[in-house]
Amino acid sequence: MASSSTAFLPKPTWQHWRIPSSLPDHLHNSCLLSRNLSFWRLGFQCLQRGSITEQMIVRSSHQAEALVDSTAQTFDVPILTCSEVIERLRTNREKHKGKQQFLAMYSSIFGGITTDPAAMVIPMDDHMVHRGHGVFDTAAIMDGHLYELDQHLDRILRSASMAKINLPFDRESIRRILMQTVSASKCQKGSLRYWLSVGPGDFQLSPSGCHQPALYAIVIQDQSPFDSKGIKVVTSSVPIKHPQFATMKSVNYLPNVLSKMEAEENGAFAAIWLDYDGFIAEGPNMNVAFVTKDKELLMPHFDKILSGCTAKRVLTLAEVLVREGKLHGVKMGNVTVEKGKKADEMMLIGSGILVRPVVQWDDQIIGNGETFSTIYASFKMKFIWK
Numbered sequence: 001m002a003s004s005s006t007a008f009l010p011k012p013t014w015q016h017w018r019i020p021s022s023l024p025d026h027l028h029n030s031c032l033l034s035r036n037l038s039f040w041r042l043g044f045q046c047l048q049r050g051s052i053t054e055q056m057i058v059r060s061s062h063q064a065e066a067l068v069d070s071t072a073q074t075f076d077v078p079i080l081t082c083s084e085v086i087e088r089l090r091t092n093r094e095k096h097k098g099k100q101q102f103l104a105m106y107s108s109i110f111g112g113i114t115t116d117p118a119a120m121v122i123p124m125d126d127h128m129v130h131r132g133h134g135v136f137d138t139a140a141i142m143d144g145h146l147y148e149l150d151q152h153l154d155r156i157l158r159s160a161s162m163a164k165i166n167l168p169f170d171r172e173s174i175r176r177i178l179m180q181t182v183s184a185s186k187c188q189k190g191s192l193r194y195w196l197s198v199g200p201g202d203f204q205l206s207p208s209g210c211h212q213p214a215l216y217a218i219v220i221q222d223q224s225p226f227d228s229k230g231i232k233v234v235t236s237s238v239p240i241k242h243p244q245f246a247t248m249k250s251v252n253y254l255p256n257v258l259s260k261m262e263a264e265e266n267g268a269f270a271a272i273w274l275d276y277d278g279f280i281a282e283g284p285n286m287n288v289a290f291v292t293k294d295k296e297l298l299m300p301h302f303d304k305i306l307s308g309c310t311a312k313r314v315l316t317l318a319e320v321l322v323r324e325g326k327l328h329g330v331k332m333g334n335v336t337v338e339k340g341k342k343a344d345e346m347m348l349i350g351s352g353i354l355v356r357p358v359v360q361w362d363d364q365i366i367g368n369g370e371t372f373s374t375i376y377a378s379f380k381m382k383f384i385w386k
């Protein structure tokens with residue numbers, strides 16, 4: 001019974017936890033394996049001391065059940081050696097093969113490249129994992145070439161600076177590592193995704209205990225053909241990120257994920273964000289552009305959204321279309337929903353999709369609902385035959 005002084009802040013009580021004096025091999029192994037894991041060391045200090053056979057563990061008086069039954073000696077959760085963990089990771093990967101294949105991974109933590117998907121892991125105590133303190137970028141791989149790598153590199157360095165992440169290497173070394181990772185993967189078509197993180201250290205909120213900034217990169221194979229089918233979008237009800245966070249590519253993509261899920265729940269490909277003033281902003285992992293009735297390419301300004309590398313490429317290609325007389329002008333600025341929905345053409349633009357025509361936004365058919373003989377088609381050809 002808790003005394004009145006402990007009713008609100010319960011004092012710990014003690015409970016005996018018996019451990020057999022002769023330990024099975026796998027337990028001894030797990031103690032050796034655990035030397036680097038501080039949380040593990042706390043619970044199992046009895047084992048590391050070797051001879052102690054009985055250990056007191058703390059439990060709160062609130063807890064209804066003992067952490068370990070003092071009479072039953074069985075563990076139904078296995079305690080695994082390092083090699084058993086790797087084996088299980090491998091089996092798990094083979095059992096759950098998705099549409100994407102992961103061909104190679106670089107990690108500055110192990111200082112090299114692996115092509116074994118079972119080894120493509122990052123440390124749990126990385127500040128990026130438990131606090132979201134990391135930034136990333138993705139560059140498309142086409143015909144074995146990295147598309148717009150330098151623009152993507154510039155952007156991740158900008159994102160890192162905004163997120164106050166020190167670089168583990170200088171720009172040239174990061175570039176060289178990324179190229180070598182793609183080269184080792186032998187990937188012809190897919191994408192390279194890479195992260196800069198404050199790195200591992202501890203589980204505090206402050207990154208002051210993280211002394212080893214990290215670079216991770218993975219090559220993802222994608223064999224799906226260039227898809228140019230017109231798609232539907234909806235307006236996102238998930239709030240857009242504040243410009244401070246929307247203009248950097250941090251790993252905090254929960255709003256983006258929820259927005260994508262909202263689209264899928266409504267039979268759409270993507271949900272479009274409006275900014276705080278109600279102007280058209282962007283999609284969850286793509287920019288948007290419009291071709292107006294008077295043949296002007298219109299794109300929301302990048303001041304409150306991510307400045308897309310593919311969108312910038314589209315702006316350059318659009319200048320060519322102006323010279324060819326197919327477009328009358330190119331403009332960046334505020335785009336109202338009314339203007340967007342009345343446009344002749346709407347397209348989504350990003351590294352994952354390149355350009356994709358939109359034929360319906362909410363209940364509104366865009367243009368004539370068709371994608372033939374359009375400005376989109378000109379962009380598509382320029383991307384494919386670049």
Ligand SMILES: Cc1ncc(COP(=O)(O)O)c(C=O)c1O
Pocket residue numbers: 138282283284285286287306307308309310311349350351352
């Ligand atoms: C929020 C957001 N906007 C736009 C883009 C398009 O950028 P990019 O063309 O560089 O891929 C992305 C890409 O992932 C994104 O996440």
